[in-house]
Amino acid sequence: MKIAIPVDNKSKDTDVCVSFGRAPFFLIYDSESEEGQFLPNDAAKMTGGAGVKAAQIVVDSGAKILLTPRCGKNAADVISAADISIYKTIHKTAMENITAFLADELDTLDEIHAGFHGA
Amino acid sequence: MNIAILSGKGGTGKTLLAVNLAAVANGASYIDCDVEEPNGHLFFKPDSLEVDTVTVKIPQVNDDLCDGCLKCVEFCRFNALAYSNKLMIFDDICHSCGGCVLLCPQKALTEKDKAIGEIRTGKSKDVDVVTGIMNSGVASGVPIIDELQKHIREKSKDGKHVFIDCPPGSSCVVMDSIKNADYCILVAEPSIFGVHNLEMVHELVELFEKDYGVVLNKVQTGENPSEDYCLANDINILGSIPFDPELGLLNSNGKIAARENTEYNKFFSALLDAVLKEARVETTINP
Ligand code: SF4
Numbered sequence: 001m002k003i004a005i006p007v008d009n010k011s012k013d014t015d016v017c018v019s020f021g022r023a024p025f026f027l028i029y030d031s032e033s034e035e036g037q038f039l040p041n042d043a044a045k046m047t048g049g050a051g052v053k054a055a056q057i058v059v060d061s062g063a064k065i066l067l068t069p070r071c072g073k074n075a076a077d078v079i080s081a082a083d084i085s086i087y088k089t090i091h092k093t094a095m096e097n098i099t100a101f102l103a104d105e106l107d108t109l110d111e112i113h114a115g116f117h118g119a
Numbered sequence: 120m121n122i123a124i125l126s127g128k129g130g131t132g133k134t135l136l137a138v139n140l141a142a143v144a145n146g147a148s149y150i151d152c153d154v155e156e157p158n159g160h161l162f163f164k165p166d167s168l169e170v171d172t173v174t175v176k177i178p179q180v181n182d183d184l185c186d187g188c189l190k191c192v193e194f195c196r197f198n199a200l201a202y203s204n205k206l207m208i209f210d211d212i213c214h215s216c217g218g219c220v221l222l223c224p225q226k227a228l229t230e231k232d233k234a235i236g237e238i239r240t241g242k243s244k245d246v247d248v249v250t251g252i253m254n255s256g257v258a259s260g261v262p263i264i265d266e267l268q269k270h271i272r273e274k275s276k277d278g279k280h281v282f283i284d285c286p287p288g289s290s291c292v293v294m295d296s297i298k299n300a301d302y303c304i305l306v307a308e309p310s311i312f313g314v315h316n317l318e319m320v321h322e323l324v325e326l327f328e329k330d331y332g333v334v335l336n337k338v339q340t341g342e343n344p345s346e347d348y349c350l351a352n353d354i355n356i357l358g359s360i361p362f363d364p365e366l367g368l369l370n371s372n373g374k375i376a377a378r379e380n381t382e383y384n385k386f387f388s389a390l391l392d393a394v395l396k397e398a399r400v401e402t403t404i405n406p
């Protein structure tokens with residue numbers, strides 16, 4: 001199962017990025033092979049629609065789970081349409097959150113903010 | 120003569136000036152292009168309102184025809200489209216460029232109308248009041264301002280003066296608003312922030328090669344960084360509106376000072392004369 005997380009940089013111990021749409025990279029972690037891959041987020045620097053574009057990248061990655069501190073409404077619509085479940089991160093680093101998710105410690109993200117242009 | 124009134128941010132007295140100049144100009148038009156927050160009508164309280172809806176074209180998809188090729192998603196530079204099991208269209212982000220509709224190989228996309236705001240025209244004594252209003256959550260006010268440009272061209276045909284109350288800032292909606300302006304008035308407050316805001320609009324009018332002058336607002340004795348900026352940059356100061364609690368009170372009560380108070384009527388008439396004199400000189404030197 002593939003897990004997507006917005007992250008600050010391309011290192012193994014990277015932190016989760018506070019923004020979904022504006023995260024510079026997405027870490028796509030495969031829980032079976034225990035391997036990760038970093039996808040650049042072209043949307044990070046765009047003025048409008050960053051959330052939608054970022055969501056498209058996550059959908060195209062084939063991930064089934066998204067771990068993120070927050071998510072705009074438009075992006076959440078795109079994510080949910082692909083049957084990807086969204087969970088809220090509670091730890092600082094990406095790996096801590098993945099471990100927590102696999103141990104069933106994360107809750108689903110309920111507050112979806114309307115956000116300016118859903119970014 | 121089409122005169123645009125601009126400022127770098129809201130609340131600097133842009134509307135105060137535009138409304139009062141229009142009120143003393145004998146049968147002028149006042150066009151409110153500040154479509155996100157049009158305030159001029161609160162002063163003019165125009166009657167016999169006519170309301171026209173402004174619409175734009177946005178795409179709609181026929182899911183049976185769409186084969187998910189993603190061409191439209193990759194094309195849309197506003198990211199208004201996504202493909203997630205089916206094509207999703209985000210109306211509020213779409214800028215109505217029409218590109219995706221032309222491009223779709225399956226002809227799965229067609230256009231439909233979406234209302235984004237309205238234009239209200241009315242009369243307040245001898246002033247024609249035209250107000251553009253944008254619905255909330257709309258991507259861009261530009262189509263409404265384009266519609267307002269038609270009114271500006273129409274109203275200025277018989278040689279009457281048109282006062283254009285522009286949106287604050289220097290973004291594309293402001294550029295669009297001054298398109299048909301013969302002369303621009305920049306309104307500036309006497310503070311360091313005031314100078315920063317003045318710089319923004321100054322750059323804009325320079326870029327568009329418009330003739331312009333500055334009106335200083337809320338002027339008190341003492342330092343006025345905006346005045347210093349004008350002097351240093353050789354910018355014509357058309358006049359100064361004093362800091363006056365009475366003017367502030369009339370204004371916050373939605374009253375037009377030039378209609379309520381003879382002193383202010385004289386003041387704004389004199390300011391208008393100064394503006395028109397300057398604008399005529401400028402436009403004859405640089406036609
Ligand atoms: S270009 Fe046409 S067929 Fe391709 S994804 Fe877009 S709507 Fe569907």
Ligand code: SF4
Nearest residue numbers: 195213214216217219
């Ligand atoms: S009309 Fe233009 S802006 Fe709107 S969805 Fe299509 S390509 Fe994007």
